[in-house]
Amino acid sequence: MTYDRALPRAERLAMPLARDVAEEVAKEYGVCIRPVPLKRLDxxxxxxxxxxxPCGATLEAKxxxxAKRNRQLRMAQCREGWHLEAEPTITPDEPNDEQRWLVEFRADLQAQRDQTDQAGQDTTDLDELITGLDEEINAAGMRGNVLGRTCPKRNRSTRRRQDAPDLPKRKMAATTLGRTFTSSDGKVYRPSLFVTLTLPSYGKVRDGVPMDPETYDYTRAARDALHFSKLVDRFVQNLRRVAGYDVQYFAAVEPQKRLAPHLHMAIRGTLPRAEIKQIAAATYHQxxxxxxxxxxxDGDRLPAWEDGTGYFDPATGEVLPTWxxxxxxxxxxxxxxxxxxIRFGVQVDVQGMLAGTPDADQCIRYLSKYLTKSISDSLDPDDQAQRDHAARMTEALRFEPCSPTCPNWLRYGVQPKNPKPGMxxxxxRGKAHKPDHLGYAGRRVLVSRKWSNKTLAEHKQDRRTWVLEALGQQDEPTHPHRYVWKPVPASDENVAPLAIRxxxxxxxxxxxxxxxxxxxxxxxxQDHSAIREEAA
Known part of the structure; x- marks a missing residue:
């Protein structure tokens, strides 16, 4: 295609770029617009x-x-596990050769590290090598630390706070399935729950914006966002104790218009609404x-670093206490x-759901509604007041410690865990401090281990098999060691331009x-419209 170069400059600039058009066409056909080229040896x-x-991005902005495929996959995962009728059985896989070799190598390194330490020599290099190997062990498909807990656990009193109500505790039953109810006509129903939990108020808001920013408690809002995931964990623990069985859930963390995170949770089984609200009121995290x-x-007066010592006060020479x-x-x-x-707010919404009903399908769509968007995507770009609110929230988070390793601890006279020069x-650089996250750096999708009796990869394989069968093709298994994959350098001349690919x-x-x-x-x-959606 050519165009007349004699056209006025304004008209030429108004023409869309060919690469942008190619990306739009790719989006229409469900093609990844950021594919990663890899060399494959058969x-x-x-x-x-x-x-x-495919890049596998979960955010629509990328x-x-x-992102759409990931959302559809999560919807399928939610639907299959919500009203499960058979008890899931999870059997650990047998260790493969790679996993055995990694653990044996880990044992050798630990022995070298112990001998070096007994000889009074520096073990820093070995410690770093062991830490990297532990990460590789987890990446190879093994859970937990191969040596278990390597340092003593800090125990604190488990006595409940005086300002938190007590909760009943039922005897645990070895099941993940909720109760069933039989109607007068003999039909059996297995209801489940859809629960929404929010955080408390930090000041009066209108249309998601504080009416008085000066009195709005941004410090509390920031700390609640930072530790929201821990509060959700506590809620699940209390829920299982009160329910008396191994409650399974599929939950999504989404931003409210006021930018505070809140939780939507599909729960297998049912409890009285009053009990769910009682559990939410009694849940807290310290x-x-x-x-x-x-x-x-603060300012120009910051701690100084010295190798072998750590951070110290340059005015007095006093070493800051370690973590x-x-x-x-x-x-x-x-x-x-x-x-x-941190506690939940008083607004708790509890709805009963039955499998296959329009209400259940609507809740599944609602659960996955914001999974393709970052928390900051809820901002209205034309609403200056909301953007100012987000900026104030980001500033409140700037100096809040987000984890034990956060450099912000130096501001309060404490060395972070595992300190290093330059902090x-x-x-x-933690996710929690970035404007796209606004304090919440945890996982956006929370799924219990026995939810659908399948991993996300298995759900993905199910969808692939279904489409291939619809196309009349066989999904032939591939030998795990048949292909060798290698990254492609950016300068590789064999990689075609992105638009062509x-x-x-x-x-x-x-x-x-x-x-x-x-x-x-x-x-x-027969209705094959769903097949076309899968292929897209």
Missing amino acids: THTGRWEIVDV CPPC VWWPPANRVIF DQALDQLDTDEAAEPLHV TPGQC LLRTVAERQRWRAHMARLQAQADG
Whole structure:
């Protein structure tokens, strides 16, 4: 295609870029717009080829097609587990050769580390190697630490706070299924719940914006957002104790218009609404961290670093207490109070659901509604007041410690856990401090282990098998060691421009859709519209 270069400059600039058009076409056909090129060696044939692998982004702002596929996958996962009728059985896989070798190598390294430590020599390099190997062990498909807990657990009193009501505790039954009810006509019903939990008020708001920003409690809002995931964990613990069985759930964390995170949770089984509200009112989480309310270092006066010593006060030469020392001091102080106590607000919504009803399908769509958007995407770009509210929230989070390793602890006179040179308060790179997260850095989707009796990869394989069967193709298993994958350097001349790669994939999708259309035309009154959606 050509165009007249004699056209006025304004008209030429108004023309869309060809690459942008290719991306829009790719989105229409459900093609990843940020494919990752990888070199693949077929060990059976000895042939190398470059394969575009979908980026797998979960946010629509990065890749709408991949985000849409992830949302549909989560919807299928939610639907299959919500009203499960058979008890799920999870049997651990047998360890493979790679996992065995990693654990054996880990044992050798630990023995070397112990010998080096007994000889009074520096173990820093070995410690770093062991830490990296532990991460590799988890990445290889093993859960937990191969050596278990390597440091003593800090125990605190489990006595409930006086300002929190007590909860009943039922004897646990070895089941994950809820109760069933039989109607007078003999039909059996297995109801479940859809629960929404919110955080308390921090000040009066109108249309999601504080009416008086000066009195709005941004500090409390910031700390609640930082520790919201811990509060959800406590709620699940209390829920299971009161319910008396191993309650399973599928939950999504979403932002309210006021930018506070709140929880939507599909729960298998049912409890009285009054009990759910009682559990929410009695749930709290105490953050036992060193005090962070008095600023000690600020501005130009910051702690200095010295190798072998750590951070110290440059004015006095006094070394700052380490993270463990600060916690030890907290443990010995009988009058100590937690840094923060987080609770749910009074608004608790509980709805009963039956499998296969329109209400249940609507709740599943609602659960996945915001999974493709970041928390900051809820902001109205044309609403200056809301943008100012988000900016104030971001500023409130700037100096709040987000974790034991956060550099912000230096501001309050404590060395972070695992300190290193170059740490500066207010410059933590943790997700919680970024405007896209607004304090909440936890997982957006929370799924219990026995929800659908399948992993997300197994759900994905089910959908793939269904589509291939609809296309009349067999999903033949591939030998796990047949292919060898390698990254492609950015300078590799064999990688075609992105627009060409997108159009190639679009052409393949066009062939798929044509095949789908022929299958639908041949169907004897059967509905194949769902197949086309899967292929998209």
